[in-house]
Amino acid sequence: MRDIHTTVLAAAMTVLPALAAADTDDGDSLIGADWDTIVAQARGGEVNFFLWGGSDDINRYVTEYVGGILADDYDITLNRVGLNDTAEAVNIVLGEAEAGIDDAGSVDMIWINGENFRTMKQADLAWCGYVDTLPNGALIDWDNPSIANDFGLPVDGCEVPWSTAQFAFATNTALVEDPPRSIAELIDWVADNPGQFTYPAPPDFNGAVFVRHVFYHAAGGPDRLLGDFDQATFDAVAAETWDILNAMEPDLWREGATYPQSLSAMEQLFANQEVALTFNYEPASVGVNIENGTFPPTARGYALTDGTIANTNYTVIPYNSPNKAAALVLQNVLLSVEAQIEKADPAVWGARPGIDFGRADAAAQAAFAAVGRHPDVVPVAELSANALPELQADWIAAIEQGWLDNVGN
């Protein structure tokens, strides 16, 4: 029974640390090593993968599909740890580093991007420099700036892409047949339709990116904002952004007295017609939610004419992971053509690949082209026609803090 297994494992790990078998915490020896050697070292071991656990589709994909490949082909046990918030995993590594636990960490891999990655990279908590060791690393297009930079911060080989995403809206066609299709239209629409819209309070991931869309709108587009942080530009654009959002506040759900604390909370409001519009970094989630009964069948995704922000999400291996060989094998599997195609299937998850299928063979490209799309999800081509870049991390932090100080109080 799994519970006995867990207890015994926990007992072993705390009482008999010396017997932790196949401990591959020494990262340097693995970089550039022969792949078969790495696989041999990882065989029979385990890997602890920490990721957001709020979607049973993702849980199923990771536990059953990915876990199945690891177990069947490599004899590695995948332990999926579901988080409420990725920052929890970063906190664990941070706490362990502070306590001097440098080779026996409890986290082997985190699904991560943005500010969480910045925290890890700046505190030297990420294991870097191993990407070329991965056979499937050749599928990554590091020349693409939106892959080579995570929210404007150069990746520098400290994390590996998993999926790409682009922010998209969704409407409940039962309430709003013709939704506003740009930020400018949205601002007017909210004023005309009070109580029908809201957004999660930053620092929620999706709430923060919505605020950044308003920021881009106030700046007349992202061009002025790309590149290093500039206080003068920020102050000018921010002032206008807070004016827009503060003016919008009385027309929001609950007159802006409270904001949903998470995207899930807002999606619940959407499902129950408390608000008419919703949005998500992951456009495929509209289809997923319709299929599992969380969203009404009248929901439909749509893109914005003035473009939405696109980004990449990654997996990172902490410097103190004791199972680095197994983590490398896991990353290789996640990058593989088969796993990426399976992940892109809207019946499974619908997430767009983080690898460049142009670098794969013809069979793989054909298989990927054959992956369907849920009818209520906005077509990828429509979104990517107007993909906006992310800003550098300093801009993002300043915008978040600015919102908390000027709008969210």
Add this chain to the structure above:
Amino acid sequence: MRVALLLAPALSVIVVLFGGGMAVAVSRSVGWMPVIGLTDPSLAAYAVVFADPDFWASFALSLHIALTSTALAAVLAVASALLLRHSFAGRGIVAFLFQLNLTVPHLVGAIGILYLFSQSGAFARLAYQAGAIAVPGDFPALVFDPYAIGIIAQYVWKEAPFIGLIVLANLQSVGEDWEGVARSLGAGPWQRLRHVVLPMIGPGLVSACAIVFAFAFGAYEIPALLGASHPPAMPVAAYRAFTDVDLAQRPRAMAMSVVIAVVAGVAIWAYLRAARRA
């Protein structure tokens, strides 16, 4: 002595785990932790926390939640205990449900309250079917609201049976002789309640209320689920500070937790005073 031997294991556990934990929290809040090189105790964290208007907003909110929940639960508990004192049709079911309520964890009750009271919850849908509202926004905000109505409802739902069973036990052990005497002297039911019943169950009632108050002030998961984003209840604010990636927030988180413990200490004092009178 033999008594010391009997007590030693339990007391050591409590001293080490509870005492040690509190001691570390207090010492971290004043920045004194020689183990990691902090040897400069100061009240800086407290100064920052007490100067922050958000802290006082959270404190006031938690105080409001605790006082209101305890008061309402106490009233409901006494009324229910008086009801359950004597038999009537269905008394067994009510008594059973009271006890069943004790075994339901707070989180489950909170989720149930959420499904009942939210603007698209069960009550709102009933209101819609009755024609009272047209859209969810018309239904009053009872969760995620500034008055913490949903949170208070959850605490009352869970703690009234707890206090009620204690009061009921007290009532049953005290008996009705005194009330009989008062009745024969011409006292009406309300007078008997005020001057005979309440003083007798008073100490037990106050003790139970002290426990409920401390819990309602310091519990995390219920306001985390049902509370508004701003201001957060004190335990939620403390947890957010503790898990902030900015490690400078940790002493402030400890300071807030110490404040929570101090408020609970006041509750302990009230409990002991009441128990002494029992």
Add this chain to the structure above:
Amino acid sequence: MTDGLWSRRMRLLGGLVLVTWLMLPLIPLGVWSVARGWFFPDLLPTAWTLEPWRYALSDVGGVPGSLGVTVGIAAGATLLALIVGVPAGRALGMHDFRGKRLVEIAILAPVIVPGIAVAMGLHAVFLRAGLTGSVWGVMLVHLVPVLPYVVLVMAGVFANHDPRLEDQARSLGAGPVAVWWHVTLPAILPGMAVAALFAFLVSWSQYILTLLIGGGRVVTLPLLLFNFATSGRNDIAGAIAVIYVLPGVVVLAVTARYLTGRGVALRGVAR
């Protein structure tokens, strides 16, 4: 008597109101656990399904594993609490001694002081000891609220325990172990069962202690339930909530006769 505050008619009405009010929050949870597509303003779901239960009972969602971990931690904490708490209960219930007041306060404090302060303090210590993120660490920290309940209940049990039975056995030549096994234990066993079951319930419902010390690695049922409830999967949350309340109902069924009986159990009654 019907001349109290509650007249006979009012009693029935009051009883009815109480029954409804006590059951009310649990009903939507049960309905959600078999619902598919239940949106405002429908009073009943669009469709019925067992899918949430299928997910909850499968390995993918982690519910069975979490259930095992929660049971294991509660059982372990209860066992540890009984081992150290029964003797302490005897000392408090059967003896008077200098400093008894102080000991009572020490036992009481962990019950009243909210766990968040203690857990934050213990976190740093446990981190260095390698106990954070482990089942053992969580079990230890659960002892903080669990042990006092055991001591308080056992103190009440021992207060009603007659020491003369043991004196008699000893005077008949029985050694201390025999006295314990044949005289003391059978007499206190019912009370111990109540204490154990309440201890189990206290550990069962812990949230912030597990969250802080478990570090996201030890996912007990309440943590899993919270995650699903806040991520909008009301159907799965409903199924998990039903699973989560079941042991409490079992506890109640087993201890019902002890609970309505003497006040001794009520002094240590669990929240």
